[in-house]
Amino acid sequence: xxxxxxxxxxxxxxxxxxxxxxxxxxxxxxxxxxxxxxxxxxxxxxxxxxxxxxxxxxxxxxxxxxxxxxxxxxxxxxxxxxxxxxxxxxxxxxxxxxxxxxxxxxxxxxxxxxx
Amino acid sequence: xxxxxxxxxxxxxxxxxxxxxxxxxxxxxxxxxxxxxxxxxxxxxxxxxxxxxxxxxxxxxxxxxxxxxxxxxxxxxxxxxxxxxxxxxxxxxxxxxxxxxxxxxxxxxxxxxx
Numbered sequence: 001x002x003x004x005x006x007x008x009x010x011x012x013x014x015x016x017x018x019x020x021x022x023x024x025x026x027x028x029x030x031x032x033x034x035x036x037x038x039x040x041x042x043x044x045x046x047x048x049x050x051x052x053x054x055x056x057x058x059x060x061x062x063x064x065x066x067x068x069x070x071x072x073x074x075x076x077x078x079x080x081x082x083x084x085x086x087x088x089x090x091x092x093x094x095x096x097x098x099x100x101x102x103x104x105x106x107x108x109x110x111x112x113x114x115x
Numbered sequence: 116x117x118x119x120x121x122x123x124x125x126x127x128x129x130x131x132x133x134x135x136x137x138x139x140x141x142x143x144x145x146x147x148x149x150x151x152x153x154x155x156x157x158x159x160x161x162x163x164x165x166x167x168x169x170x171x172x173x174x175x176x177x178x179x180x181x182x183x184x185x186x187x188x189x190x191x192x193x194x195x196x197x198x199x200x201x202x203x204x205x206x207x208x209x210x211x212x213x214x215x216x217x218x219x220x221x222x223x224x225x226x227x228x229x
Contacts, residue, residue, distance in 0.1 A: 004158070033215060042119070042204065042219035043159070059216070091158050095215075104217065106158030 002027070004094050004107035005074075012113045013082050021077040021110045025094030032075045033104060034060075034067060037089040049075060082114045118142045119220035121205050127226045132195055136223045138188040138205030146210040150179050150190045153202045153222065162190070162203075195227045 005024040013019050025032050030051055035043040045059040049069035060067065064082075069075040079086055089111050093104035120139045128134050140148070147166050151159035163172045163179040165188075172179050176199075178191045190203055202222035208214060 006158075031215070035219075040221070042221045043217070044219070045216045048215055056216075093158075103161055103164070104215070106160070108156070108158050111156075 004092055004105050006090075006092050006107035006110050008110060009108060010111050010113070012115065014115050015083055016081050019079040019082050019086070019112055019114075021079075021090050021092075021112070023075040023077070023092030023094075023107060025075070025092075026105055029094035029096050029105070031095045032069050033093045033095075034075075034077050035091045035093065037091060037109075039088070043091060046077075079112075082112075084114050087112055087114045118218050119205055119207055121203075121220040121223050123223060124221070125224040125226070127228060128195055130195060130197055130227050130229050133191065133193045134195060134225065136190045136192075136203050136205075136225070138190070138220060140186050140188070140205070140207050140218075140220075142207045142209055142218055143186070144210060145207045146214060147208045148179075148181055148188050149206040149208070149217075150177070150188075151204040151206055153204055155201070159204055159206075192225075195225075197227050197229065200225060200227045 032049045034046040037043045047060045047067045048056040064080045066078045089109045091109045092107045095104045118141045122137045149164045150162045153159045162177050165172045165181045167183050170181050176193045181188045202224050204222040205220040207218045
């Protein structure tokens with residue numbers, strides 16, 4: 001019973017390149033959440049997706065960032081033209097539904113370093 | 116100002132000793148308060164979850180308490196083990212629209228030494 005999978009675990013990009021982070025939710029989970037953790041900070045909500053739908057992207061920067069959760073395949077968080085300030089750990093979580101009493105299960109994270 | 120404040124920032128204790136971590140929150144109202152354990156390089160893992168009407172919840176050697184009047188929570192770890200070394204994060208969940216949005220504290224970094 002695999003948990004939430006994220007890859008790559010570590011990603012190094014030069015300024016101006018694109019970063020693609022992938023998240024496969026737990027089996028049976030149709031809700032995906034992305035969080036960002038800057039150094040010495042708590043996790044911050046970015047975006048909430050269900051299959052083929054973005055439900056809430058209020059925590060995601062308006063420019064350069066996008067997310068998708070296609071009908072088939074993993075959820076993707078895409079960062080275009082990365083800058084040094086994008087260096088952070090990006091965590092994905094999944095749940096079977098968004099009710100308050102439903103646990104969000106976190107993946108191991110992708111650590112993005114922008115040179 | 117962060118809506119969830121944790122103290123201390125870091126803590127070092129000897130193996131076998133007990134410790135208590137604190138969480139003060141200003142988020143109100145809230146649906147539930149959770150404590151997570153985050154090992155270095157890993158994602159957070161849930162330890163306890165309490166609704167506003169609960170005042171204590173245990174999970175093995177971990178016991179969380181909640182005082183909704185003072186907006187304080189604590190996580191008590193008994194008979195600490197080396198594997199307890201991790202960051203412990205207090206998380207508050209607000210009801211209503213956007214209830215899936217969790218508000219995280221910065222965590223307390225616990226080091227258990229032999």
